[in-house]
Amino acid sequence: xxxxxxxxxxxxxxxxxxxxxxxxxxxxxxxxxxxxxxxxxxxxxxxxxxxxxxxxxxxxxxxxxxxxxxxxxxxxxxxxxxxxxxxxxxxxxxxxxxxxxxxxxxxxxxxxxxxxxxxxxxxxxxxxxxxxxxxxxxxxxxxxxxxxxxxxxxxxxxxxxxxxxxxxxxxxxxxxxxxxxxxxxxxxxxxxxxxxxxxxxxxxxxxxxxxxxxxxxxxxxxxxxxxxxxxxxxxxxxxxxxxxxxxxxxxxxxxxxxxxxxxxxxxxxxxxxxxxxxxxxxxxxxxxxxxxxxxxxxxxxxxxxxxxxxxxxxxxxxxxxxxxxxxxxxxxxxxxxxxxxxxxxxxxxxxxxxxxxxxxxxxxxxxxxxxxxx
Numbered sequence: 001x002x003x004x005x006x007x008x009x010x011x012x013x014x015x016x017x018x019x020x021x022x023x024x025x026x027x028x029x030x031x032x033x034x035x036x037x038x039x040x041x042x043x044x045x046x047x048x049x050x051x052x053x054x055x056x057x058x059x060x061x062x063x064x065x066x067x068x069x070x071x072x073x074x075x076x077x078x079x080x081x082x083x084x085x086x087x088x089x090x091x092x093x094x095x096x097x098x099x100x101x102x103x104x105x106x107x108x109x110x111x112x113x114x115x116x117x118x119x120x121x122x123x124x125x126x127x128x129x130x131x132x133x134x135x136x137x138x139x140x141x142x143x144x145x146x147x148x149x150x151x152x153x154x155x156x157x158x159x160x161x162x163x164x165x166x167x168x169x170x171x172x173x174x175x176x177x178x179x180x181x182x183x184x185x186x187x188x189x190x191x192x193x194x195x196x197x198x199x200x201x202x203x204x205x206x207x208x209x210x211x212x213x214x215x216x217x218x219x220x221x222x223x224x225x226x227x228x229x230x231x232x233x234x235x236x237x238x239x240x241x242x243x244x245x246x247x248x249x250x251x252x253x254x255x256x257x258x259x260x261x262x263x264x265x266x267x268x269x270x271x272x273x274x275x276x277x278x279x280x281x282x283x284x285x286x287x288x289x290x291x292x293x294x295x296x297x298x299x300x301x302x303x304x305x306x307x308x309x310x311x312x313x314x315x316x317x318x319x320x321x322x323x324x325x326x327x328x329x330x331x332x333x334x335x336x337x338x339x340x341x342x343x344x345x346x347x348x349x350x351x352x353x354x355x356x357x358x359x360x361x362x363x364x365x366x367x368x369x370x371x372x373x374x
Contacts (some may be wrong), residue, residue: 015121069123099113206226
């Protein structure tokens, strides 16, 4: 049997809405589904405004542009994340300052943030990683104390709540991705959400080449064409209609893995719940406890049985692109500051857990892991 690490599922109005786009001719970056998707996401998360864009990476980039921070300002973010986060900061002319992750939750270790705050710090970017949210009370308290803006990367946390509040509703601005491995899928696609009208207006212009509101072909700044198509939005809207079911399905997959694999001492399994949230299991990650066994070894073995896997993120402070760009000083990049990110990136991986995972496929994955590593 071959089991993909992720398979998306389309069991709602996706075909109906797509055919409406084709039949009506509204297939480009105009059409009713874009506005409906933006409004739907804003209402679902609890923000006032939505800006649909072409993917999650540019959602982060345009969100940073929307904040209009002074060049050279510092933005604190997790070391254990995807490079899109750092790239958005650097492209905006800002300086990333990384924080190590917590060894258990894999999220940013918020206890380390305050020590990294300087007179140049203007914002904190939080990334809700792999199904659990960041400890937002601590982040928001620091933001209030030091007058900092908060950016939420919610790419992996559609429908996840923190103490009853929807992730993506607590920051000044938030960014979503609708890549095929997310809870809401557009093929490619992203969304910026905010309740600030000024951030909304600037994000809206940034993703559309900074066209002038009155005389279109006058541009006050350089921007990009990051527009979402009506067809992408049609799929996204249909997926949004199914989000509650998606969350239930993800938790069913995650809890079954927890129950079946708990007795295998080789692996650290995801934290099931914290004092502020229940895991949504965007993916089901596993970290090898034995430092002599690395993720590549286990992934190769599972691959021989047809089981798809993926590495954990690679630490930002080790990224060749970041080092070549020389955007951080030596202290910021010191390897010893990030022991947890170093370890879990080397020993962490995740197994099939997409919404399209069938019960018998999950059974096969469980039985194979038990056979190999019990």
